[in-house]
Amino acid sequence: MRKACRRKVRPINPDPVGWVLKGLLPLVQVEDDGANVLVRTKLKNHAALDAICLGDGTRGHVDMLIGAANMSCALVALFNRGSDYVDELRLFQDSVFALAQRGATTNKFVFTGPEMNAINFGMQVHDAQLDITTVGELEAAIHHVKNIQRTGNSRRIIKKEPSHANT
Numbered sequence: 001m002r003k004a005c006r007r008k009v010r011p012i013n014p015d016p017v018g019w020v021l022k023g024l025l026p027l028v029q030v031e032d033d034g035a036n037v038l039v040r041t042k043l044k045n046h047a048a049l050d051a052i053c054l055g056d057g058t059r060g061h062v063d064m065l066i067g068a069a070n071m072s073c074a075l076v077a078l079f080n081r082g083s084d085y086v087d088e089l090r091l092f093q094d095s096v097f098a099l100a101q102r103g104a105t106t107n108k109f110v111f112t113g114p115e116m117n118a119i120n121f122g123m124q125v126h127d128a129q130l131d132i133t134t135v136g137e138l139e140a141a142i143h144h145v146k147n148i149q150r151t152g153n154s155r156r157i158i159k160k161e162p163s164h165a166n167t
Contacts, residue, residue, distance in 0.1 A: 022135055023134065023135050023136030023139065024134055024135075024136060025134060025135050026132070026133070026134055026135075027130055027131075027133050027134065027135060027138060028131065030135055038130055038131070041130065042127055042130065044064060045064055045065070045068050045123060045126070045127075046123070047061075048060075048061035048062075048064035048065055049061075049065065049119065049120075049123060052065070052099070052109050052110075052111065053111065053116070055110065057103075057109035057110075058107075058109075059103075059107070061109070062096070062099060062100050062103065062109055065096045065099075065119065066096055066097075066100065067145075068122075068123065068126050069089070069092050069093040069096045069122060069126075070093070070145045070148075071126065071129075071138075071141055071142070071145065072089050072092065072093075072122060072125060072126045072129060073089055073090075073093060074141040074142075074144045074145050075129045075133060075137070075141050076089060077144070078137070078140055078141055078144055079133075079137055079140075079141075081129045081132065081133060081137075082125050082128065082129050085125050088118070088121055088122065088125065089122055089125060091118045091122070092118050092119060092121070092122025092123075092125070093122075094118075095111075095114075095115040095118040095119050095122075096119060096122075097155060097157070098115060099111060099115060099119075100157045101157055101158075104157050104158050
């Protein structure tokens, strides 16, 4: 029997120069299927925020807000985009985390007053960050967030209970 090969097959980029040039473009100039990517992203984020404000929020909407909060903090950590608002972005993350924890068991996601203010301000900062971010910076920030999640350094909304199989 033959040993399995350790070589990993990696995809080859057919246009590396085009990939680099696209990474240098501001997110404002990128279009996909005739629609601006930045506008589409902002619409999704604000639709999730509006759904939760109206009381119709689902886990998907909360996940969108979590992604926006994580992306904002990653853009600050990697590129100093919005570094003047570090405390407000931390409050944004904490508010979304508290919202997700409260609704994890009941599937009812409702803001408190201070949380709504923090999340509204955090979304304004996130929108401003996206306005000045390039495609390459956004890809690096996404990679940074995924790396933090993969390594287990992120906060868990629902804590795993220890199993008592031996008792």
